[in-house]
Amino acid sequence: MLLVITAIAIARVVDLFAAVMLSGIYGLLSASFFVAMDAVDVAFTEAAVGAGIFPLLMLMVLGVTGRYEKLEANLKKPAVVKKVAMLMLMLLTGGLLIFGTIDMPAFGSADAPAQQHVNIRYIEQSPEEIGIPNMVTSVLASYRGYDTLGEVLVIFTAAMGVLALFSSQLFSPSKPSMQVEQGGMRDHHVLRIVSKILIPLILLFAFYVQFHGEYGPGGGFQAGVIFAAGIILYTMLYGLNKAMEVIKPSVLRILCAFGVFIYGSTGVVSMLSGGNFLDYSVLASDPIIGQHLGILVIELGVGITIAAGMILIFFAFSHQAESQLGEG
Amino acid sequence: MFYDLYNYWMVIVLMMIGLYIVISRNNLIKKLIGLNIFQTSVFIFYISVGKVDGGTAPIFSSTETLYSNPLPHVLILTAIVVGIATMALALALVVRIKRAYGTVEDAELQELDNRC
């Protein structure tokens, strides 16, 4: 399998830049694998994250830390014992796992327990109960809506964490020294023009994905990521300062929290209207409409938080990278 | 039986590679890449569990009756987000470490710490 080859290549390669590129490829490959496995929503996300955001962040960090991994040979004591121990650990874990899989239901069989129990209701009844065709979305947003709230909070936490780690100069007015254009892509007129057309399209597409999630693959998370990608593209072309003028970090911060609020208050409102937390059925007189409404609103919350969080993280990183360059 | 479980075994191989990178490499960034592979392999595992032969993507349509299991997809959507969030935080840490120590090699870091 290609995935394995890529993974091994990553393990061998010393050039971190190449490793990052390879892991981007790895992300894409696993995304295509997900498509083959019928998991279109997941594939969508993995493509955006694994082949997009993750390598991007990695590259920016590499800009700060340097490109090459130091070979162990340069360092003291390769410690053979340690290596053997690690290998043993590896084999032990792997062996245990293989042992574990022996009793697993065969791959793809329709009568495996996983396909039987809870799943049946999701597949057979969700179109009626929730009223939207994309089962993933209905499970995500309604049956297991609380997990998704958790997921939003994870991003929120990460954004906060990144903010906490980097000094908050981000929010202070930008320094004039950064105005120097540093060549590269910013001088390409073709790119600029293309992107001027492209970025609005991307943003538009993001909105499409946002609201289309009920019918096809997509939803708040993917939309948020795409939206963030659009802004990131803009940043790369026009520079961080300009981007920060367009979207102020402090506004982002509020937006990030606001998205969580939208989600949370949906829950609280449903609680106040007599249902349980996140029970959308009570939001409108007709349960199905209520579900629709609920999912729409929370997806919006997800989208806002994710987009704001991602952009915030990106800003923080690129700010860091630039100030590093400025110092060097 | 070999074919039945082939997918899972590939997952295990991937996992081991990822784990190996994490614990054997000195470079903090390389470790993170390994961690990413490790996590992704678990995602693949979940999705494999959800696959049904002959099924289609779990989006309701009047022509299809057999769908793959949507639940693992949902779980993995969440897990991917968690993964990227972790990565973002970890990378932020790496940047800070680089600025504080001037290196991102584990062994060098240890030395620096021992010296002071």
Next chain:
Amino acid sequence: MSLSAEILIQTIILLPLLAAVGVMLTHRHPNIREAISLIIATSVFILVYLLYQQVISGQTAMVNWITLLPGLTISFKTEALSVLFALIASFLWIVTTLYAIGYMRSHEEQNQTRFYAFFAISISAVMAIAFSENLFTLFIFYEVLTLATYPLVTHAGTDKAQRGGRTYLRILLGTSIVFFLPALIGTWALAGNLSFTVGGVFADNTSPLLLAILLVMFVFGIGKAAMMPFHRWLPAAMVAPTPVSALLHAVAVVKAGVFTLIKTLVYIFGLDNVSALVTTDFLLYLTAFTILASSLIAMGQDNLKARLAYSTISQLAYISLGVLLATEAGLIGSSMHIAMHAFGKITLFFCAGAILVASHKTEISQMAGLGRKMPITMIAFFIGSLSIIGLPPTGGSWSKYYLLLGTLETQHWILMMVLMVSSLLNIAYLLPIPIRGFFPGKAAPKSANSSTSIEEAPLAALIAIMITSLGCVLLFFFPQSLFELAKMVGVTP
């Protein structure tokens, strides 16, 4: 008496605490501070005496404070041995306070307030130990006593004091946690009951092997009884000021140890059980070994306090031996020896302190000829020694007599021999001190020259010495009340 026994017990335990608070509050006025100590000490003794009268007339009382865990309570009860112990401890508290006033002032010790306060807390713990209704309560206050005496031991604050204190704490806490506590919990697991009961708490069908193991654990665990591999804390604790050594390490702490031992053997195991267990013999010979070994070590010590400390170890082993014999005579001997040894040993320690204060001498070899300068001290020392040895006309002879009787009854000839030999050894290491004090001979003319300025100890200390040495003699002529109490041990609940 209008006061009920319940109230008496609680007052007896709490009053010393009150004294501690009072002492701390009045730390600016040494006179008031010491007056408080004395007054409360006296009143505690009076209260104990009132309690004694009730107990001797056959009344018992019980107080339950708190239930810590289901079935585990902190509660107190009157009982013959308790009263015996409490009587001695409270009486000697008065005397020691008196002595301490003289000693501490003339020695110009630092932190006297801390000293009196912790002293009072220790006494409170001792009283609580004395009146414990169950082993659990006893254990708690046993630990409290250890911790409360630690600041007293390290009072000097020097490195040596700290080292001594560390040994003290290490052995006492160590044994109690490694042996005592597991034994306690083991007992609880086996019997489900920790209350002191006549005849023991274990059911008849309890495995004798387990009991035997428990017995050993208890004997070792009660480190305050200074059984031989765990005796090192006692000499280590001699770095403390002399009043502390006197009261705590001749009376309160070590006696709390043997008291605990007696209580455990009599009321937890039951004497009948003890004599039947396989490990009893082993322990008996261990005590015999302790007696002889520590007597021999004592002979080699030139430091007076160290010699007394080893002597204490050997005397404590007498008490342990008596109770391990598990006969009536042995038990009576042990109980009485608690009292006799207390009076005898405290006298000796007082004298040691008096010598230190007056002449700044700690080594025995320097003390030749001292009798001329400090006749009262040396006479008292002589009486105390007689009592420890067990010669009339001192109280010590009674307890020795009963102990011997015990060995006779059980036909432990070797043990009897040990007791005899040990008495000889006692003579050998104690009597030379006063004798050389009065008749220095020609060997030590130097001391006579240098000690022209030596006078008797301060008056307060001297009074204390006289009281206790008088006590030794009186106990020989009037042992009746003690004897009666001792006879009640193990018989009435």
Next chain:
Amino acid sequence: MLNHLPILQVIVPLLAAPACLLLNKPRLSWLFACFAAVISLLISGALLYQVQQSGVISYMLGGWDAPWGIEYRIDLLSAYVLLIVSAIGTVVLLAANTSIRQEIDEDKQSVFYVLYLLCMAGLLGIVATGDIFNVFVFLEISSLATYALVAFGRDRRALLAAYQYLILGTIGATFLLLGIGLLYSLTGTLNMQDLAERLPVASESATVYTAFAFMIVGVCLKLALFPLHLWLPNTYTYAPSIVTAFLAATATKVAIYLLIRLYFSVFGADFSALPIQPIFIGLGLVSVFVASTVAIKQPNIKRLFAYSSVAQIGYMIIGIGIGSSLGLQATLLHLFNHALMKGALFLALAAVVYRIGSAERSGFNGLAKQMPWTMAAIVVAGLSLIGVPLTVGFVSKWYLVLASFQSGLWPVALLIVIGSLLSIYYVWALVESAYFGKAAMPSNVSSSSAANLSPIKEAPLSLLIPIWILVLANVYFGIDTRLPLEASATAANFLMGGGS
């Protein structure tokens, strides 16, 4: 509103976090965070009461029934742990303002409170939920928040500690995820209750064993059981003192909870085909001894108590390993008690750091004169750590030894006791230097520069009050043992009886 309590418990701090961010003024954020924490404390109290009155509370999120939707399931055990977490979280937070103002730049302070609340909410979420995947999500929330919190430490080594913790924590979480996946592939459900019912059918398969092994290892990484404890000492040492106090008192406790929950409720106590109990007891004992021995030598007091935490976790694992209801009860008691004593200890250390700037052993010489109240708190909490009667530590040790006696494990009992002897060593060495040690400063530093240094004063009241709340709790629950005793006994019986 009363029937919504389970979700409010988690949601209140969760939603308070972003609100805190919007406030953006450190002091305001702190007040608000305290407010939220107090509310969640009240809720947890009410929950415990409700559960005691009427049994298990189940709350369906989104109104979907259990196996389909996510369920919040509060039984006695979770209510008990919720109370511990929210109580300690609140008390520590009360002390946070003073200490944090000194240890963290002002512009980051409100972010700190946001993360603190998130971490607390994450922990509460783990405890409250009845859905195993939800556990994973909330575990990650709390972990991510923790990593960031640790990285707040002033020492640059804090960053490295956070990084190590992140790597190991993520591996642990991924193991857990894998285990969940295996279980799901076998049973098709994620609800714990449902899992427990469906597992016996499939229980003889290798997959279940593997799932079990991976989940246990994953959780053990989080709770720092002996061979997997490497992240803990660094993390505790270099994190800001407040964070250490919070983590030590809550995070590992929640991990223990998770272990108990998985072991007893999901897999069932009689899932004994693997020699898991001897392994637990063995590892627990090794943890106690190794960690205690290492602790004795530590020059940094925070590190010392970090190792002591590893040792204490060992005790809890032994309790689980004994496998009887009494052993479990001992673990639960120790969970509660250890939270109290470590909370008090680390808060007191925070006060020391606040005044003298570090937690090195040398700084403690003669400190009792300068900071009598703080040192007294350390003494009492230390005694409790040792297990001296009349403190909480005694109660749990008592039960632990009793439990091993009852199961006929005499050597274990003896080893436990000897282990606590080691704790005397390290606690006493500290106490001794604080009370009897000569303050090193005046002698080493020449008089002129000593005059420049302001004399060390007692910690401010805002720190002392929370410290003494915890210390008094140590003593109070050591004397009046009814509340934790009853709760833990019932919870243990419930788990042993109802869980299998």
